[in-house]
Amino acid sequence: MKQLITFIRKEFLHVFRDKKTLLMLFGLPIAQIVLFGFALSNEIKDSKIVIVDYSKDAVSTQITTKIGASKYFDIQQNLLSATELQAAFKKGVVKMAVVFPTNFGNDLLKTNKATIQVIADASDPNLATAVTNYVTQIINDYNAHLTNGAVQPMQIVPEIQMLYNPELRGAPNFVPGVMALVLMLVCTMMTSASIVKEKELGTMEILLVSPFKTIYIIIAKLAPNLLISVLNLFIILILSSLFLDLPVKGSVLLLVFGSILFILTCLSIGLLLSINAKTQQAAMMSSLMGMMLPTMLLTGFLFPIENMPLPMQVLSNIIPSRWYFIIIKKVMLKGLGITAVWKELTILTGMCVLLFTLSIRRFKIRLQ
Numbered sequence: 001m002k003q004l005i006t007f008i009r010k011e012f013l014h015v016f017r018d019k020k021t022l023l024m025l026f027g028l029p030i031a032q033i034v035l036f037g038f039a040l041s042n043e044i045k046d047s048k049i050v051i052v053d054y055s056k057d058a059v060s061t062q063i064t065t066k067i068g069a070s071k072y073f074d075i076q077q078n079l080l081s082a083t084e085l086q087a088a089f090k091k092g093v094v095k096m097a098v099v100f101p102t103n104f105g106n107d108l109l110k111t112n113k114a115t116i117q118v119i120a121d122a123s124d125p126n127l128a129t130a131v132t133n134y135v136t137q138i139i140n141d142y143n144a145h146l147t148n149g150a151v152q153p154m155q156i157v158p159e160i161q162m163l164y165n166p167e168l169r170g171a172p173n174f175v176p177g178v179m180a181l182v183l184m185l186v187c188t189m190m191t192s193a194s195i196v197k198e199k200e201l202g203t204m205e206i207l208l209v210s211p212f213k214t215i216y217i218i219i220a221k222l223a224p225n226l227l228i229s230v231l232n233l234f235i236i237l238i239l240s241s242l243f244l245d246l247p248v249k250g251s252v253l254l255l256v257f258g259s260i261l262f263i264l265t266c267l268s269i270g271l272l273l274s275i276n277a278k279t280q281q282a283a284m285m286s287s288l289m290g291m292m293l294p295t296m297l298l299t300g301f302l303f304p305i306e307n308m309p310l311p312m313q314v315l316s317n318i319i320p321s322r323w324y325f326i327i328i329k330k331v332m333l334k335g336l337g338i339t340a341v342w343k344e345l346t347i348l349t350g351m352c353v354l355l356f357t358l359s360i361r362r363f364k365i366r367l368q
Contacts, residue, residue, distance in 0.1 A: 049073050067135060123329050132158075175240045182236065185291060261352060275359060299321045324344070
């Protein structure tokens with residue numbers, strides 16, 4: 001028994017002396033609880049919408065007030081023209097618009113029936129369905145209030161229109177998310193093993209005494225992975241066009257340019273992980289666990305970022321796949337040009353330059 005207790009004590013000491021094991025035992029469950037408890041929510045909260053009120057009567061004002069009082073919606077502004085509404089949807093600043101036609105209140109009083117147009121951005125079909133269901137419920141509640149005790153019941157009918165994805169297919173939301181996830185994982189995992197592999201095989205010293213400069217070694221490591229990733233990109237685009245009926249509505253060159261920026265950013269992340277890792281296994285695990293969960297959870301692919309707590313929304317800004325996901329949806333689904341995605345392209349460029357510079361500096365420090 002004494003030997004058993006001694007052996008158990010030894011194993012406990014091994015576990016608590018290993019910082020990586022402690023991180024897996026305590027850090028991973030805490031991270032999962034925080035992410036799955038706060039970030040992952042199917043509930044719609046504070047979705048940005050606009051009101052287009054051509055009637056401006058008492059009834060439209062009352063309905064607008066009820067919508068604004070709901071926790072589900074955040075009214076950004078009251079627009080006046082269809083051009084402003086179209087621009088708001090193209091920029092992606094709003095998820096839904098409620099349009100009151102001219103003489104809305106008069107039509108309701110005279111004919112006991114009026115129509116409200118509800119327009120939603122269906123590039124994310126799940127979100128579009130949820131927000132239209134919520135606003136329909138608010139209108140139905142107002143209908144019940146109108147018909148309570150009335151001799152002739154009045155009825156307000158919501159006329160729903162889904163932009164960019166009227167059939168509410170899953171592919172327009174699924175394909176951009178998969179593109180971001182696949183490219184992120186493939187690029188980081190391929191590159192994360194490049195430098196550490198040379199160290200494990202003992203060939204790094206041979207490279208260092210060769211006439212090649214340090215920057216040439218790094219570029220040589222990244223070039224094959226860049227080519228393979230670009231080929232993966234074209235394969236995904238061809239498959240989505242042929243089998244999922246999801247062609248690129250905007251500029252293919254712009255989409256490829258944004259994709260290459262994203263690929264270079266991911267390769268730089270993998271390179272940084274490879275330089276700091278001691279073994280290939282550690283590098284691969286770091287790239288898999290460190291990139292997969294943030295890409296799935298904090299890009300808006302599975303869960304709207306607007307639903308997350310403010311700290312999670314701030315954290316999502318440093319995830320490159322979030323900005324690439326926006327680029328794909330705007331160019332591929334909405335057919336927008338560079339004026340709509342210049343901000344995301346600039347952010348990806350900055351991330352790429354910063355990560356690549358850090359990788360070179362870290363590599364030089366490791367060599368000293």
